[in-house]
Amino acid sequence: MKTRVAFVGTGGRSGVHIERLVNFEDVELVGFMDVIPERAQGRCAQAGQGKAYDDYKTMLDDAAPEVLYVCVPPGEHGAIEREAIARGIHLFVEKPMALDLKEAEEIGALAAAKNLVTCVGFQDRYLDLVELCRTWMQGREVGLVDGAWVGGLPGVPWYPKYSTCGGQIVEQNIHIFDMVRNLFGEPAKVYCAGGRGIIQQEGYDLHDYSSAVITMQSGVVVTLHTGCYRADGAPNFPNGLSIHCTDCTIRYSLRNQAVFESKDEKILQRWKHDWQTVMNRTFIDAVRTGDTSAIRSPYADALKSLRLCLACNESMETGNVVLIGD
Numbered sequence: 001m002k003t004r005v006a007f008v009g010t011g012g013r014s015g016v017h018i019e020r021l022v023n024f025e026d027v028e029l030v031g032f033m034d035v036i037p038e039r040a041q042g043r044c045a046q047a048g049q050g051k052a053y054d055d056y057k058t059m060l061d062d063a064a065p066e067v068l069y070v071c072v073p074p075g076e077h078g079a080i081e082r083e084a085i086a087r088g089i090h091l092f093v094e095k096p097m098a099l100d101l102k103e104a105e106e107i108g109a110l111a112a113a114k115n116l117v118t119c120v121g122f123q124d125r126y127l128d129l130v131e132l133c134r135t136w137m138q139g140r141e142v143g144l145v146d147g148a149w150v151g152g153l154p155g156v157p158w159y160p161k162y163s164t165c166g167g168q169i170v171e172q173n174i175h176i177f178d179m180v181r182n183l184f185g186e187p188a189k190v191y192c193a194g195g196r197g198i199i200q201q202e203g204y205d206l207h208d209y210s211s212a213v214i215t216m217q218s219g220v221v222v223t224l225h226t227g228c229y230r231a232d233g234a235p236n237f238p239n240g241l242s243i244h245c246t247d248c249t250i251r252y253s254l255r256n257q258a259v260f261e262s263k264d265e266k267i268l269q270r271w272k273h274d275w276q277t278v279m280n281r282t283f284i285d286a287v288r289t290g291d292t293s294a295i296r297s298p299y300a301d302a303l304k305s306l307r308l309c310l311a312c313n314e315s316m317e318t319g320n321v322v323l324i325g326d
Contacts, residue, residue, distance in 0.1 A: 031063035
């Protein structure tokens with residue numbers, strides 16, 4: 001039998017998942033819900049299957065999915081996941097999973113109590129380049145790491161406010177913060193400073209840019225830059241992660257390539273495998289078999305990346321170092 005999958009939220013990210021899921025012979029896409037009905041109808045057309053809805057509870061009643069993909073703006077998470085969990089539906093949740101840590105923790109606990117399969121969309125965890133960086137690091141001492149996600153202001157209506165977006169660290173650069181945890185273990189503390197004044201837009205209240213210094217429990221010190229103030233046409237910022245070992249530097253360019261450079265050699269590798277397909281295939285397989293061991297970012301683990309990013313916001317607000325527990 002095919003696994004019945006539905007979507008709440010049919011914006012850009014949903015299209016990426018649908019593009020992969022339609023190629024899985026063991027998946028049936030049964031429903032698409034969005035507050036903009038035309039957008040949901042467009043996803044039906046893309047998938048060539050399923051039905052469009054403008055109310056998610058009606059969709060869950062009518063389409064009876066086994067799996068729900070939640071691809072909504074950051075501030076809209078919460079009630080949707082709770083309803084799905086109450087019905088015993090497995091969850092794929094796009095990041096960030098919530099803007100309130102307590103809310104996310106409660107959702108995680110509810111899902112765990114029901115033994116539901118969960119996955120959060122930290123797609124880079126499935127990227128072959130990240131695993132290559134891990135391989136290059138083996139047996140080496142790492143001291144300093146620096147990285148960035150700096151670009152322009154995304155053109156979605158909910159982005160310019162903390163109340164609906166959470167800030168660029170939480171909404172966007174959370175991918176790099178999660179990668180840091182993936183490669184170097186858990187953080188011990190973070191100090192983050194940010195600035196405003198470049199972007200002049202009515203209703204905008206985000207920091208235009210920030211830098212976070214994270215001390216990992218291992219002693220590695222990571223500095224991550226975040227910014228959404230760059231103008232269209234500005235030279236590309238060196239987004240990604242640079243890992244400085246005793247005898248080499250490993251540079252990961254965001255979803256593009258990885259470079260290993262030492263005194264004696266320089267190796268460049270571009271990505272080979274479609275990590276979006278790998279992520280979705282891994283999640284569906286876990287639902288079908290009950291074996292969740294291959295899921296690299298289950299909800300419980302993703303909570304730790306959200307906690308780190310929200311700690312950065314707290315540090316910018318208070319000016320203090322924020323201690324982070326496991």
